[in-house]
Amino acid sequence: MTVSSDVDPSRESSRVRAVLADDERLMREQLRARLAEVWPELDIVAEAKHGAEAVELVQQHRPDVVFLDIRMPGMTGVDAAREIAQMDVGEEGWLPEIVFITAYDQYAVEAFEQGAADYVLKPAERERLLRTVERLRKRLAARAKLEAGAPVAPDELPSGASLQQLLHRLASPGGAPRPAPLQWIQATVGQSIQMIPVDEVLFFISDEKYTRVQTPTVEALIRKPIKELVDELDPQKFWQIHRSTLVAVHAIAAVTRDFRGRQIVSVKGSNEKLEVSRSYTHLFKGM
Known part of the structure; x- marks a missing residue:
């Protein structure tokens, strides 16, 4: 785990904070470097090597964004997202925006394209990452407007119901059919x-x-x-x-x-x- 220590305290509250989770060190380093290029004001406050560590770090740091590799040993990125979605964030807290990282899962890519969540294909390409950053900035700005009581356009925030559906679909490796809903x-x-x-x-x-x-x-x-x-x-x-x-x-x-x-x-x-x-x-x- 790597925790950034060079954050200017006077700017910390205005900067976007993120946790990055991937079991491959080189992938974490590559994504961190690309994010520094396209989103200089982003602070990677912690890095995790597996899903369970990611959940722990999100609980500890309460970041604005979490980048989760889908396929990690033990607890997968999808499992970690489900745990994060159930967190007690307190009366004043927000759950973080979640971006999934995937090497090959086309099924996941098709789901993310519907706008329920975002994704980054490995290796992270600069142009695709720019679109992800733009989408995240819009969602975080919309959340800030809601918190201030300002009106928000209907398409500015993703549907929570869609995110729940997405996590259901991704829970089985390769998008295998899940059991029928409880009757x-x-x-x-x-x-x-x-x-x-x-x-x-x-x-x-x-x-x-x-x-x-x-x-x-x-x-x-x-x-x-x-x-x-x-x-x-x-x-x-x-x-x-x-x-x-x-x-x-x-x-x-x-x-x-x-x-x-x-x-x-x-x-x-x-x-x-x-x-x-x-x-x-x-x-x-x-x-």
Whole structure:
């Protein structure tokens, strides 16, 4: 791991910070050198040799951008991205923008071209990297505008739902088909076990031990955490709006703001109000 130490503290808050993860040292050095050419104000605050180290460094440094190699030993870049997406970034934090690095995975390239995330092909070519940097700058600027309460054009931020779909598609090596989405939930209701159709679920909310499953008529408990449900549910039907909350898209009645400026989801068939964490506000663009 290499950590930059020559950052001017007076400029640190205005500079974009990044973590770079690749198991090949030469690839890390090459990408770092190219980024220095096309994005001089970018600070590579840390480098990781595998996915688990990348997750640890992101938690430690809270960077604006993470460059993740898709194929790394142990925890892959896709696995690391899923862990990062579940991080508790705090009330004032943002999840970082993620750029995947790939040597040959054309399936991934086609997915990234849809705009859900960006990618860099190995070896990183200067012209392609310039386009990546331009896209990242726009997204980071849009986030800053949202934080300041300024209006943001609908196409300025990527869809969080699209990113969830992308991670689902990339989870299997070579883009192999994933198992069919979960159709039934086996849950505890009082003293009995019930089979609840997923299509009837309004939302899932987790605490440290259990996840609450809410339908219009039933409230039940399961031991499965949100990060596992995200993998098993259809991302077109369920959106993650908080690290502890999944909501059925069909059950979203309205999205409003409270007196603190936080987005609040009203749910059809329920009096529950679900908070949208700042990491997921881009799901409801322009609100």
